[in-house]
Structures are given as C-alpha cells and as structure tokens.
Amino acid sequence: MELHFSGELQELEAGLELLAPELGLVFGGGLQIQVCRTAPGLLIKRSKDVAEISYEKPVHFFRGLSLLLQNIDREEFFLQEKPFFTTCGAMLDVSRNAVAKPETVQFFLRKMALMGLDMLMLYTEDTFAVPDEPYFGYLRGRYSTDELKALDDYAAKLGIEVVPCIQTLGHLEQILKWPEYNYLRDTEEILLLESEPTYEFLEKVITTACAPFRTKRIHIGMDEAHKLGLGRYLDLNGYKDRYQLMMEHLRRVLDLAEKLGLEPMMWGDMFFRLGSETADYYDLESRLPPGVKIPENVQLIYWDYYHSQTEFYRDFIRRHRAMGKEPIFAGGIWTWTGHITNYRFTFETTNAALAACKEEGVSEVFATMWNDDGAENNYYTALLGLQLYAEHSWQEQVELEDLKKRFEFCTRSLSR
Secondary structure (H helix, E strand, C coil), rough: EEEEEEECCCCHHHHHHHHHHHCCCCCCCCEEEEEECCCCEEEEEEEEEEEEEEEEHHHHHHHHHHHHHHCCCCEEEEECCCCCCCCEEEEEECCCCCCCHHHHHHHEEEEEEECCEEEEEECCHHHHHHCCCCCCCCCCCECHHHHHHHHHHHHHHHHCCEEEECCCCCCHHHHHHHHHHHHEEECCCEEECCCHHHHHHHHHEEEEEEEECCCCCEEEECCCCCCCCCCHHHHCCCCCCHHHHHEEEHHHHHHHHCCCCCEEEEECCCHHHHHCCCCCEEEEEEEECCCEEEECCEEHHHHCCCCHHHHHHHHHHHHHCCCCCCCCEEEEEECCCCCCCCHHHHHHHHHHHHHHHHHCCEEEEEEEECCCCCCCCCCCHHHHHHHHHHHHHHHCCCCHHHHHHHHHCCCHHHHC
C-alpha cells in the first residue's frame, strides 16, 4: 500500500520505518495523510484520497494509522477516540523459565504500538547483567546493558515507555541459591534486612537496572515476602514486628531511589497480608496497624487476576486509596496455567476489573503475563489479551465483534 504523509512527522518517522514492513507500506504516493499533533486523544478523518490523523501521543498516531488502514476500503471514514487511562501497558515476565529474545520483545512492541498501548515493563528478577556480580543471572539468559538500551531506543521510536521491574525484597531464590550470596540471605528467597551489605548490593542492582532506560520510573517489587524476618534474620536478631521491619526496609530502598533520582512503584499486597490473620491479600477483614503511614514517594500497585465482580475491584481500589495512595492497577492475561492462555478467566477478570477502574477513575493500568511453573505457554497466545486491554483503554464498552476485527488486523503479519 502506498501512502504519502505530510505535516508534523519528525517524531514519527523512525516508528513508521519500523512498522512499514509489518503493514506492507511504501512511502511516497497513494493516499495523502495529513498529520498533526493535538490534544486530547485521537481523530481520524478520510475523504476519498485525503486523510487526516490528529494525535496526542506518538503511540496514539500509530493506533490511528492502524485503524485507518483497517478501514482502508472505506472512502469516507471518521473516528474520534479519547483514552480512558493515561497509561495502559503490559508486563512481560522475562525472569522465570523463559527469557524472551530481544527480537521477541521488539515484536511485542510493534504490536503494542498498533494497538495503542504505551508502556512495557520487563520483569527481571536477576536476568540482567550487574557489574562485578558474575552469579547474578548466571546461566539464566540475562540481558546485557546494551541489549536493554537498544530495546529502550526501539520502544521510544514507537512512543512506548519501558519501565524496569525488579525485586528488592523477595522472589530472589535464583540469586540466593548461590553460596556467593549467603551473606544476603534471610530465607531461600528473601533478603536479609537491617544489614548494610544488603543495601550496598541493592544500590548496585538498582543503579544497573535503571541505566539503560530513559524513564525515571522503576518497579521495586516487594510482593509475596511471606516469611519476612523469619529465617536467618530471626536467628541473628530475634523476632521483630514484621510491619516495622518491612517499613524500615522500604524507607531504605526509597532513599536509594531518591538518591538516584528515580520514581519508584511497588506491589501493594504485603500491607494487606501483614494486616490479615490468614496472610491473604484479599482478606476483607485485613486491617493496617494503627499509625502505619506509607511513604509519599512510592506508588502502590493493586494486582488482582482472580475476581469476576466489578464491585470487588471497586472495593479494593478504595482500600488502596484509604492508605493515602492513588493505585496503579495490574490485571492478568492468564498465561501461567498450562500450555495455552486461559481466556475464559482473562476475559471475566479483565472486563470486571477495567470497568471498575473506569468507574473509579484509576488512571494507570497494565496487563501482567506471568511464566509461573514452567513457562509452558507460548507468549504469542497472549496477544488477544493485549488487544482486550487496548480496546478497554479506548472504548467505554468493548464489543466482541469489534475486538475480533482489531485483533485480526493488528496481528495479520503472523499469518503471512
């Protein structure tokens, strides 16, 4: 297909070059497309041989282009969209059992741009190289700093923010299994707190994790540390209130982030678990201890992949807000339960959750794609879930037939 673009193209040219082979485009003739940057949202108009795309963010333009091409057989076309979320993105688990090649991540970035998703998290527990730490990610397919920088450059051309996503408390069994790191170990997966070598190590890890990326945002993890303070820490120091222990650790990590000029976010479940008699994140009787105040300089992420009632999500969004924090919401594309994505649960939970986020005015959401228990699933089967998130970001209600058409167009290169 031949297209001729005019107008404000400087920030779009590199992304267009990346997407041209995907879309079968040739530049220089054919349909005339006038491009201009406006706010808010996205406007697409066509009258015979002339079209216009007005956009707010570069990634909005690429979604607009895909919508125009999806309807290329229509000589008259008009569509105006405004996103419900300021950020709608995805998280790829590249730590557990399957580390995606850079080319695979680039593929997902191109598809995200066509869908209109504007943020990607790479969940890297230990799968990035850290100077002078040869066992960090040893034999685990870790990324080099240059590879991560190249991915960030690639994403930037498409208008997508890449956010590093690490762990600074638990989920570190792949590191702590090495005798080299015995000095950092509380339990088999949790770091030893109130130990200065731990914070020297974390400063090195955080510094390295952020170095390849433009963004100042970082995800510092801190979820599911169920045995916090109950391993080697208990032997060395005796029992300490676990809320107090976690809050002191959080402040130390936030101090490191502030020193590096970063804007951290973290999973929110530990606050609820430590206030629950059953250590359940979703315990309706969970109560924060009196006087607990979560630091201002961290965002909380409310993750929930399990409920199909909109009212449950609304309740827990409010519970997060009651702690004085405006939550980011993380839902799930069910990639982790076998050899293929479970779309029954994906649709039930996503439709309920994102409806609640719209009703409650949550501004940032993303879809997680975990690799639990073997990474048997092919990540490409998660693309429909990403399309579902994208359409929820741009539509108040997602119609199944419209979703099918968008998905067929955005993934058509897979069938070539």
